Amino acid sequence: MGPLTSLILALTTVLCVTLYVVRRLLTPAVPTKGTTNIPGPVVGRRWPVVGHALLLLGVKNMKDLYGTVRRLCHKRDKLLSFYLGSKLTIFVLDANILEAIVSMSHKCQNKEHELYYTFNAFSNGVFSKNGKGWSAMRRPLDRFLHPKNMEHFHGITAEKAEILCTRVGDCCGRGVFDIKHFMDYYMLDITLECLLNVPGTQQIEDTLHFPEMTSLAVYTMFKRIIKIAYKIEWIYSLSPPGRQCNKVKERLRPHLIEMVNNCYKQMELAGRNPSDPDFIPENFIEVAIQNGIIEKKTEEDMLFSFADLMVAGFDTTSVATSSTILFLAMHPEYQERAYQEQIEVMKGSLKAPTREELSRMTFLDMTFNETLRHVSVPAIARTINSQFTIDEYIFPEGASIYVFLNHLFNDPRYWERPKDFYPEHFQPEKVAARPKGAFMPFAFGGRICPGKLFGIQSSKLILSNLLRRYKFSTSLKFEEIIYKYMIMLESDKGYPVEATSRAP
Numbered sequence: 001m002g003p004l005t006s007l008i009l010a011l012t013t014v015l016c017v018t019l020y021v022v023r024r025l026l027t028p029a030v031p032t033k034g035t036t037n038i039p040g041p042v043v044g045r046r047w048p049v050v051g052h053a054l055l056l057l058g059v060k061n062m063k064d065l066y067g068t069v070r071r072l073c074h075k076r077d078k079l080l081s082f083y084l085g086s087k088l089t090i091f092v093l094d095a096n097i098l099e100a101i102v103s104m105s106h107k108c109q110n111k112e113h114e115l116y117y118t119f120n121a122f123s124n125g126v127f128s129k130n131g132k133g134w135s136a137m138r139r140p141l142d143r144f145l146h147p148k149n150m151e152h153f154h155g156i157t158a159e160k161a162e163i164l165c166t167r168v169g170d171c172c173g174r175g176v177f178d179i180k181h182f183m184d185y186y187m188l189d190i191t192l193e194c195l196l197n198v199p200g201t202q203q204i205e206d207t208l209h210f211p212e213m214t215s216l217a218v219y220t221m222f223k224r225i226i227k228i229a230y231k232i233e234w235i236y237s238l239s240p241p242g243r244q245c246n247k248v249k250e251r252l253r254p255h256l257i258e259m260v261n262n263c264y265k266q267m268e269l270a271g272r273n274p275s276d277p278d279f280i281p282e283n284f285i286e287v288a289i290q291n292g293i294i295e296k297k298t299e300e301d302m303l304f305s306f307a308d309l310m311v312a313g314f315d316t317t318s319v320a321t322s323s324t325i326l327f328l329a330m331h332p333e334y335q336e337r338a339y340q341e342q343i344e345v346m347k348g349s350l351k352a353p354t355r356e357e358l359s360r361m362t363f364l365d366m367t368f369n370e371t372l373r374h375v376s377v378p379a380i381a382r383t384i385n386s387q388f389t390i391d392e393y394i395f396p397e398g399a400s401i402y403v404f405l406n407h408l409f410n411d412p413r414y415w416e417r418p419k420d421f422y423p424e425h426f427q428p429e430k431v432a433a434r435p436k437g438a439f440m441p442f443a444f445g446g447r448i449c450p451g452k453l454f455g456i457q458s459s460k461l462i463l464s465n466l467l468r469r470y471k472f473s474t475s476l477k478f479e480e481i482i483y484k485y486m487i488m489l490e491s492d493k494g495y496p497v498e499a500t501s502r503a504p
C-alpha cells in the first residue's frame with residue numbers, strides 16, 4: 001500500500017469515528033417520528049448528521065444560547081423548527097399557538113429529556129422525572145399545596161415574615177444592602193416548614209448554606225446543557241462542573257440525612273410506617289421515603305429526590321419578590337401607589353395581611369405580574385408523545401417543544417411598552433384583550449407549577465409587610481440591569497437597595 005492510500009485510509013477512519021461520536025452525542029433519547037412543515041431558520045442550512053447544530057457553534061453560556069435562538073427566531077413570528085442532529089425541536093413564538101398547545105397539553109406532558117436530564121445529576125425528583133415516578137410524587141404534592149391548606153401556610157408565612165422585616169429594619173439608615181440575601185432565607189424557611197415539616201430556622205442561622213449551594217448546582221447544570229460532550233456521564237463527572245456538582249451534594253448530604261432521620265423518628269413516635277400499603281404521606285420527605293421504598297431506590301437517590309422541591313420552592317419566589325422591591329425602588333411613583341393601596345386596605349395596621357386583605361391588593365398583583373414578566377423562568381421544554389396539528393402545522397411524535405416564555409413576555413405584539421416596568425400592562429381590560437398564551441409565568445397543563453398559589457400568597461404577604469414599614473431606594477437604573485440566566489432571570493448586580501423606616 002502506497003503512502004497516499006495509507007493517508008486516505010487513516011483520514012477516512014478518523015472521519016468515520018468522528019461522525020460516529022457526533023452522531024451518538026446528537027442522537028436523542030426519544031426519536032422523532034415523521035417530519036414537519038414548520039419552517040426552519042432563515043439563515044444556515046440543515047446538514048446531514050448534525051442538522052442545524054452548527055448554528056450553535058460558539059455558544060458559551062445560557063445567555064448566548066437564548067441570544068442565538070432569538071436571532072434565529074427573528075424572522076419567524078409563529079413557529080420555528082430546528083434540528084439538533086436528528087432531534088426536531090419546535091420553538092413556539094406565538095401566544096395563540098401556545099394556547100392551542102395548552103389545550104393539547106396531555107400530548108406533550110413529559111419534560112424534554114435532552115434538557116432536564118442535566119438536573120438529574122443534582123436531584124432526580126418531581127421537577128425532572130416523567131411517567132409513573134413523576135405522578136407518584138406530583139399527586140401528594142398537589143394535595144399538600146391544595147387551596148384548603150393555604151390558611152395554615154399563611155400562619156407560618158406571617159411568622160417568618162416578621163423575622164425578615166426585623167432584619168430589614170436593622171439595615172435602615174445603614175446604607176445599601178442586598179434584599180435578596182434576606183429573601184432567600186425567608187422563602188427557604190417557609191418551604192422547609194410548610195412542605196417538608198422541617199423547622200424553618202435558616203433566617204436565624206444559615207446552617208444549610210442552601211442558597212449558595214443552589215447557585216453552584218444551577219451553574220453546573222447549565223454548563224452541562226451547553227457542552228454537548230457532557231452528555232456522556234463519565235466525561236461530565238470528571239469535568240470541573242461535574243466535580244463541583246458532586247461537592248455540592250457532599251456538603252448537602254449530611255443535612256438531608258438528618259432531615260430524613262428526624263422524619264423517621266416522628267413517624268415512629270406517631271406509630272406510622274412508610275412501608276405500610278395504606279401509608280399516606282403527610283409531608284414531602286415522607287413522599288420521598290415512601291417512593292424510595294416502593295421503587296427500591298438507593299439511599300442516595302431517595303435523599304436527592306426532594307432537594308429539587310427545596311430549590312423550586314425558594315429560588316423562584318425569592319427572585320420574584322427581591323426583583324419587585326428593586327423595581328419599585330427604581331420607580332418611586334409606583335412604590336407610592338403600592339404604598340397608598342396598603343394604607344387603604346390595611347388602615348395603618350402593621351400586622352400581616354389576612355388572605356382576604358391580600359385578595360384586595362390589586363395594584364400589588366399588577367406590580368408582581370409585571371415583575372414576573374421581566375424575570376420569569378426563561379424557557380420550558382416538553383416532548384410530544386402523540387402527533388397533533390395546529391392550524392396547518394404538524395407537531396410530530398418525539399419532537400420537542402420549547403416555549404421561550406421570556407420571548408413571549410417581551411413581544412411587542414402583546415405588550416404596549418415591553419422594555420419598561422409598566423404595571424398598567426396588567427389592568428383588567430388589557431389582560432382581557434391579550435391572548436392568555438402571552439403570559440404564562442407558571443407554565444401550563446399537567447406540569448403547571450404546583451406552587452403557584454403558595455408562591456403568590458407568600459410573595460404578596462412579605463411585599464405587603466415590607467412596603468408598609470419601609471421606603472426603598474436604589475442608585476441602580478432599570479435600563480441598566482443585565483440579566484443572568486439562572487432558574488429565573490437574575491440581576492447580575494444583585495438587588496442593592498437602601499431602606500428608610502416609614503414609622504412617624
Ligand code: HEM
Pocket residue numbers: 126127128138191195309312313314316317320372376377379380381441442443446447448449450451452454455456
Ligand atoms: C413566583 C414563583 C414561582 C414561579 C414564577 C414558578 C414558575 C414555575 C414554572 C415556569 C415551572 C415549570 C418549569 C418547567 O417546566 O421547566 C414550575 C414548575 C415547578 N414549580 Fe414553580 N414557580 C414558582 C414558585 C414555586 C413554589 C413556591 C414551589 C413549591 C412550593 C414551586 C414548585 C415547583 C415544582 C415542584 C415544579 C415542577 C412541577 C412538575 O414538573 O410537575 N414553584 N414553576
